[in-house]
Amino acid sequence: xxxxxxxxxxxxxxxxxxxxxxxxxxxxxxxxxxxxxxxxxxxxxxxxxxxxxxxxxxxxxxxxxxxxxxxxxxxxxxxxxxxxxxxxxxxxxxxxxxxxxxxxxxxxxxxxxxxxxxxxxxxxxxxxxxxxxxxxxxxxxxxxxxxxxxxxxxxxxxxxxxxxxxxxxxxxxxxxxxxxxxxxxxxxxxxxxxxxxxxxxxxxxxxxxxxxxxxxxxxxxxxxxxxxxxxxxxxxxxxxxxxxxxxxxxxxxxxxxxxxxxxxxxxxxxxxxxxxxxxxxxxxxxxxxxxxxxxxxxxxxxxxxxxxxxxxxxxxxxxxxxxxxxxxxxxxxxxxxxxxxxxxxxxxxxxxxxxxxxxxxxxxxxxxxxxxxxxxxxxxxxxxxxxxxxxxxxxxxxxxxxxxxxxxxxxxxxxxxxxxxxxxxxxxxxxxxxxxxxxxxxxxxxxxxxxxxxxxxxxxxxxxxxxxxxxxxxxxxxxxxxxxxxxxxxxxxxxxxxxxxxxxxxxxxxxxxxxxxxxxxxxxxxxxxxxxxxxxxxxxxxxxxxxxxxxxxxxxxxxxxxxxxxxxxxxxxxxxxxxxxxxxxxxxxxxxxxxxxxxxxxxxxxxxxxxxxxxxxxxxxxxxxxxxxxxxxxxxxxxxxxxxxxxxxxxxxxxxxxxxxxxxxxxxxxxxxxxxxxxxxxxxxxxxxxxxxxxxxxxxxxxxxxxxxxxxxxxxxxxxxxxxxxxxxxxxxxxxxxxxxxxxxxxxxxxxxxxxxxxxxxxxxxxxxxxxxxxxxxxxxxxxx
Numbered sequence: 001x002x003x004x005x006x007x008x009x010x011x012x013x014x015x016x017x018x019x020x021x022x023x024x025x026x027x028x029x030x031x032x033x034x035x036x037x038x039x040x041x042x043x044x045x046x047x048x049x050x051x052x053x054x055x056x057x058x059x060x061x062x063x064x065x066x067x068x069x070x071x072x073x074x075x076x077x078x079x080x081x082x083x084x085x086x087x088x089x090x091x092x093x094x095x096x097x098x099x100x101x102x103x104x105x106x107x108x109x110x111x112x113x114x115x116x117x118x119x120x121x122x123x124x125x126x127x128x129x130x131x132x133x134x135x136x137x138x139x140x141x142x143x144x145x146x147x148x149x150x151x152x153x154x155x156x157x158x159x160x161x162x163x164x165x166x167x168x169x170x171x172x173x174x175x176x177x178x179x180x181x182x183x184x185x186x187x188x189x190x191x192x193x194x195x196x197x198x199x200x201x202x203x204x205x206x207x208x209x210x211x212x213x214x215x216x217x218x219x220x221x222x223x224x225x226x227x228x229x230x231x232x233x234x235x236x237x238x239x240x241x242x243x244x245x246x247x248x249x250x251x252x253x254x255x256x257x258x259x260x261x262x263x264x265x266x267x268x269x270x271x272x273x274x275x276x277x278x279x280x281x282x283x284x285x286x287x288x289x290x291x292x293x294x295x296x297x298x299x300x301x302x303x304x305x306x307x308x309x310x311x312x313x314x315x316x317x318x319x320x321x322x323x324x325x326x327x328x329x330x331x332x333x334x335x336x337x338x339x340x341x342x343x344x345x346x347x348x349x350x351x352x353x354x355x356x357x358x359x360x361x362x363x364x365x366x367x368x369x370x371x372x373x374x375x376x377x378x379x380x381x382x383x384x385x386x387x388x389x390x391x392x393x394x395x396x397x398x399x400x401x402x403x404x405x406x407x408x409x410x411x412x413x414x415x416x417x418x419x420x421x422x423x424x425x426x427x428x429x430x431x432x433x434x435x436x437x438x439x440x441x442x443x444x445x446x447x448x449x450x451x452x453x454x455x456x457x458x459x460x461x462x463x464x465x466x467x468x469x470x471x472x473x474x475x476x477x478x479x480x481x482x483x484x485x486x487x488x489x490x491x492x493x494x495x496x497x498x499x500x501x502x503x504x505x506x507x508x509x510x511x512x513x514x515x516x517x518x519x520x521x522x523x524x525x526x527x528x529x530x531x532x533x534x535x536x537x538x539x540x541x542x543x544x545x546x547x548x549x550x551x552x553x554x555x556x557x558x559x560x561x562x563x564x565x566x567x568x569x570x571x572x573x574x575x576x577x578x579x580x581x582x583x584x585x586x587x588x589x590x591x592x593x594x595x596x597x598x599x600x601x602x603x604x605x606x607x608x609x610x611x612x613x614x615x616x617x618x619x620x621x622x623x624x625x626x627x628x629x630x631x632x633x634x635x636x637x638x639x640x641x642x643x644x645x646x647x648x649x650x651x652x653x654x655x656x657x658x659x660x661x662x663x664x665x666x667x668x669x670x671x672x673x674x675x676x677x678x679x680x681x682x683x684x685x686x687x688x689x690x691x692x693x694x695x696x697x698x699x700x701x702x703x704x705x706x707x708x709x710x711x712x713x714x715x716x717x718x719x720x721x722x723x724x725x726x727x728x729x730x731x732x733x734x735x736x737x738x739x740x741x742x743x744x745x746x747x748x749x750x751x752x753x754x755x756x757x758x759x760x761x762x763x764x765x766x767x768x769x770x771x772x773x774x775x776x777x778x779x780x781x782x783x784x785x
Contacts, residue, residue, distance in 0.1 A: 012325075014044075014046070016047070016112055019049040019051050019065065020038065021051035021054055021113070021114075022085070023054035023055055023116070023117035023118075023121035024088075025301070026086050027164055027165050027176055027178075028080040028176075028301070028304065028309055029179075029180060029309030029312065030116055031079050031080075031305075032317070034073060034076065034082070035314070036316070037317040037321055038072065039070060039754065040317060040754060044321065048068055049066060049067050049068065049110060052085050053085040053087045054086045054087045054088075054121070055087075056087040056088075058092070059098075059101045061103075061104035061107075067108075071619055077310060078551075078555045081302075082116075086117070095131075098128055098131060102132065102135040103139055103144055106149055106153050109153070111155060112156075112159075112324040113156065113158045113159075115159075116176070117160070117162075117163055117164075119168075119351075119352050122160040123349075129156045129158045132155070132156040133154060137150060154329075157331075158334075159320040159327070160336075163176040163177055164176070164177060165177040165180070165181035165208060166178070166214060167214040168214065170354035170355045170358065170374070170375065171337055171346045172337030172346075173377055174312060176312060178215070179312075179672060180304075180308075182218055182672075184300045186674075189205065189219065189462075200256045200257065201257060201290045203258070203292050204293045204294070205295075206262045206293065206294070207263060207300065209231070210265040211358075211362070212263075212374075213263040213266070214374075216228055216261050216263035218675060221674070221678060222674040222678075223461060224421070224459060226258045227261070228260070228261045229260075229261070230263045231266055232362060232382075233367055233370075233382060234267050234274075236269065240286070243282075244286045247287060253455050254455075258289070262276045262279060271363075271365065277293060280293050304552075306548055308544060308547075310551070310588040311587055311748075314588075314755065315343050315748070316337070318755075331770065333349070341538050341539070341718065342718055344771050346771055346772070354373065380679060381675070384678060384679050387429060388426070388678065388682070391428075392429065397429065398430070399431050400432050400692070402431075402432045403435055403489060404432045405434075405489070405493070406420055406437065406452075407441070407444060408440060408468050408528075409499070409502040409505055410470060410499035410501035411470070411530070411665060413466075413543075414465075414530075414542045414546070415677035416466045416677070417468075418669060418675075418677035419497045419680065420467070420681070421457040421460040422677065423681045424453075425454060427685050434452050435451055435452065435491065436450055437468065439470070440473060441471070441473050441475040444475075444485055445482050447485055447488075461674045464667050464669055474501060479508075479512050479516060483512075486518040486521075491518075492692060494524070495526065496524070497526045497681070498525075498526075499529025502527070503527070503535065503726060503729070506523050506525050507711075507727070510523070510727060522691035522692060522705050524711075525726065526681055527714075530543055531578045531581070532575070532578060532745075533580070533740070534740075535729045538745075542665075543581070545670045549664050549666075549667055550588075554627075558590075566623070567656060568626065568645055568649060569623075569624070570642045570658070571626065571658045572629075572659040573628070574664050576738055578598075578629075578739045579594070582594045582632070583748070583749055586627045587751060592612065593612075595626070597632045597739075598739075599746070600633075601632075606636065609626070610645055610648040610649060613645075613653065628641060680714055683721060695710065712724060712726065713726055
């Protein structure tokens, strides 16, 4: 995209007043959004106000509407819920209530509102905006404001951000709080699985989602549940028999537990509710299984926000302020939302109407339409779940006589096992035999290869690391032996799940095609590494889990400083030469600086950072956090930076250092990585099937794939999942430092600096265009899960 960068320095908030409120049900990440709005507002010289207790506070006025400073939002980033409170408000539904609210705003000169809430809260805000000029005229007639004020404050600008754990708002991939709610659900499911396994129990889990089955569906995908009930897709007539047959078949296959997930709004095809108790009674009566019900309730709303939600909310908050600064009387009220990994602006009422259309379709029994209206991401989740949870009888499966090998390469990354599971099950559904290679290409050369079946990968989604085993060894050393094994086992395609080594391996295999015809088969790379340094993709599998580990540790470290005043922590993250973890970790943990290889720095910058922290220590915020990527500079090591800060900060603050190390590679995969792994791998296997059909030569009775587009990497690019020939990605790669030459997240770097009170320039070329809901490319897949 060749455009002149547009910088927001030209946008000034001087003379403007912005108020922020949270309304409706609370959601983790709301505080991160509030913080971003306040700091961005102050950064552009606007006045910023809190409105406490949602619309109720706007109607009551007084101490509920207060001007805030930079420090007012310190230390709230990691807090769940909303620190400015939220309340249901009957008075605001009346014209009298809105009249009083308008008076309270005008008295403070506020004509820019940032509303964080669900569709009800946003609809209320839009009505308020439409009535605004009428309300002011009425106030003038009653003598409460003068004619000058009516003219001066003639227009109310509104920008919404959707905070809702249900992810029930159309037009946005992910609402603030959804990812954190999934974290809570998955933590509980993982804990329940161990006890269920011990006693051979069946567990029925009820999750939130009165009108939207997103949480139920995605958590079912993420834990490999046996059955899921959601309002958008009721089970067919006679589901009771089908479900019981499925559960007993699973038990017969030596599976020691069953997990059934029920959304609280689940219904049957006659619109009658299906409750968790009803499901439990059915299982007990029909099968006699020891069955327990767990209702998660408000646990899902609680706890600290995940790294994803903090970054999402911070980006949305900054975008909301930009949208308010650019708003004119003619721009419709908009919501800022996420599509893929891009911030977009959408007309608020278009989104609300589409959200209501889903409910209408469900009420009228048009369920397939409801699923489609929810968007491509929801539909894909549902199709992937159906594909992976139910094994068709062997007689119904096609037989292709193709053998596909799956292997892990490089360092272990969370989500690898979910990807292997999806590959095996989708491959079998497509009619192939799937072979698992143990210990990467080294194991391949030694013949450590075996056929793997549907049941073998049960329960793999929640496992961290790599069950197949993984090595960094590249195939170049063993080409002949690997070719032998491929011939012996008649391998017709390869799926390589791994990091930069996986990408390099496939380049080597492609180059070796001239000498070994065995490598003339379809090959697909699924990027999996915590470093996020694979060319051709914005996200790699495992990155989200590592980011959460970093952020969790930073939270604890920051908390440890609450007793000891004036302390600065230097934290070293992994990532090779790629600064993604350091940069995004800094954004999500609210750090003061992040040193990365991609943005060269010198002693002057280090000095400026020390001075910045010295200034900060004079305020009420008396602690600092600095992240450093392990390879950002060979001379400015973690020790060097620690010693420099210690010396320069003498008498003002003291220093501690922390190297996070391999804890970033471990742990159970996050919900995002489980689902991203499952969906990206399923898509890769479907591509392999398509290529096998295209390249099979009947006459010779074998597969012959020799073109560049038969060795591809499946990556997420902006809003789409795309297959790219690895040969074409060579030119985009810096092989010396093992990173892509261009990285999207560097655009977010100024965001971190702004929120840490540095003056910087921020390219806003990508934002500002108001899009329409129907126009959004619905392949916008995995910025959502």
